[in-house]
Amino acid sequence: GGVASQSSKASSVNAKHKEKERSKKQSAMVFAKEGEAGCSSYSLTAYPREDTPFLGKSPPLSSNLKTFANIFISIVGAGVLGLPYSFKRTGWLMGLLMLFAVAFLTYHCMMLLVLTRRKLDSLSPFSKISSFGDLGFSICGPSGRFAVDSMIVLSQSGFCVSYLIFISTTLAFLTNNDTTPLFLGFTPKVLFLWACFPFQLGLISVRTLTHLAPLSIFADVVDLAAKSIVMVEDVFVFVKNKPDLKVFGGLSVFFYGIGVAVYAFEGIGMVLPLETEAKDKQRFGRVLALGMGSISVLFGLFGGLGYLAFGEETKDIITTNLGPGVISVLVQLGLCVNLFFTFPIMMNPVNEVMERRSSV
Numbered sequence: 001g002g003v004a005s006q007s008s009k010a011s012s013v014n015a016k017h018k019e020k021e022r023s024k025k026q027s028a029m030v031f032a033k034e035g036e037a038g039c040s041s042y043s044l045t046a047y048p049r050e051d052t053p054f055l056g057k058s059p060p061l062s063s064n065l066k067t068f069a070n071i072f073i074s075i076v077g078a079g080v081l082g083l084p085y086s087f088k089r090t091g092w093l094m095g096l097l098m099l100f101a102v103a104f105l106t107y108h109c110m111m112l113l114v115l116t117r118r119k120l121d122s123l124s125p126f127s128k129i130s131s132f133g134d135l136g137f138s139i140c141g142p143s144g145r146f147a148v149d150s151m152i153v154l155s156q157s158g159f160c161v162s163y164l165i166f167i168s169t170t171l172a173f174l175t176n177n178d179t180t181p182l183f184l185g186f187t188p189k190v191l192f193l194w195a196c197f198p199f200q201l202g203l204i205s206v207r208t209l210t211h212l213a214p215l216s217i218f219a220d221v222v223d224l225a226a227k228s229i230v231m232v233e234d235v236f237v238f239v240k241n242k243p244d245l246k247v248f249g250g251l252s253v254f255f256y257g258i259g260v261a262v263y264a265f266e267g268i269g270m271v272l273p274l275e276t277e278a279k280d281k282q283r284f285g286r287v288l289a290l291g292m293g294s295i296s297v298l299f300g301l302f303g304g305l306g307y308l309a310f311g312e313e314t315k316d317i318i319t320t321n322l323g324p325g326v327i328s329v330l331v332q333l334g335l336c337v338n339l340f341f342t343f344p345i346m347m348n349p350v351n352e353v354m355e356r357r358s359s360v
Contacts (some may be wrong), residue, residue, distance in 0.1 A: 004342055034230075061279035064287050066213035070174075070274055071291035073216040073342050074267030076223060077159065078335065080299055081317050082260055084306025088314040090257035091249040092307055098254075102261035103296040110271040111285055117272060130276050131352050132269070150352045154267055156350050159210050163339040168193035170332050196340070203344035204351060209277050212345055219341035226334025227302055230318065233327055234309035243311025264299055265292075273348055 020088055062070065062166050087095035117129045120138045129135050136148030171191040186194070247258075271288070278284045306318045322328040 013283070016050075026027060054305070060208055060210045060277075062210040062213055062277050062282060063279055066210060066216070067274060067278045067284065067287050068291050069213050069216040069220055069347060070209050070270075071267070071288060072220050072295065073129070073223075073338065074218075074266055074270040074274070074345055075291070075295050076298075076338070077264075077266050078162065078339060079260070079264040079266060080227070080302055081319060083264060083299055083303030084310070084314050084318045084321075085316045086257050086260040087156065087303045087307035088312065089249050089253045091246045092304055093247045094249060095303060095307075097259055098257045099261045099264075099300055099303065100296055101257065103292055103299075106262075106265045106268055107289060108294040110268055110288060113271055114284065130272070131349065132272055133353060133356070147358070152269055152349050153353055156346050159266055160343050160350075161194050163343050164193055164196055167196060167336045167339055171331050173180060174329060174332060199340075200343055203341075204347045206344065207351075209345060209348060210271060212341075215341045216345065219338045222334045223338035224298075226331045226338075227298065229327055229334075230322070230331050231301060231305045233322065236303035237304070237309035241311070244310075245308065245311060265295075267346075269349055273352070293343070302306075305310050 068248045070103075083099070090098065113135070114133075117135055120135070121129055129138055132152050133145045136144035136146075138144075140147070168189045171192045172187070175188060203212070203215075274288075275281065275284050278287070302318075306321075307314055310321050313321070319328055319331055320329065
């Protein structure tokens, strides 16, 4: 009887051991199948990798009109005010040629960035490239992401700081141009600067460019109206004065003209965020081409007419030539409105970098 009970216990132990081995094999087969499925459908949930986009939920997409408005406001900035003086130094024909050449090269480089991102997206089904940092990571790994993120933060933040300085300086000049402290030892310029921060903090909290598009359209209308006033005034001044003009300024000012033209087209750092939120991505290239073409014509007219009106008397900032008066005030206020609403759009790539880095 004892032998029979021992044999039955041994058989039960062997049965349990075989059952465990069978369950292990079945579990291994299940995980293997899930792993194979995950290679094609990414069905397994894993910890986020460094190349995982920061925003998991897709943002609302922009129509072609909203995309065009955001392109326009991203590129047109305070640099346009220096174009007439640049034409004075380079000559009007040389200035126009350099301006249009820089516009074409800027558009070409923007499209190269977009096409590179699309190509890498098609080669890597596991992740989506939605920013310059993602593009740098796909090409050079973590060091590439860090380098690109650093340059984007420095360039975009630099533009935005210049906007705030221009707005505060202009408003202080239009009010009383007084440098004496008014409140807690702060001058009017500093007070205007600090007054912008609460509004800008609210605007930069808007995560998507699509939601900022209505403000972009409003700012574009104000900016076009201001520049149109300047150009109409330039025509009247030219008809009255008809100053002497030069066509070519010589090779000594070539790099100066190139530098001013490059600074005028300051929105290249926005091309990937704009394309990411475009609803019709197949037509994004056409919308971008239309925007760059329109801006190039506007810049050419603004710079050319400013130089035609004042000739060798053209100042480094064209609004200085207009002198005091209603027209000068309206133009400067219009540019302040444009830069005020450009600020949150230009800060969008910086916010993406900071939020992604702080979440790691």
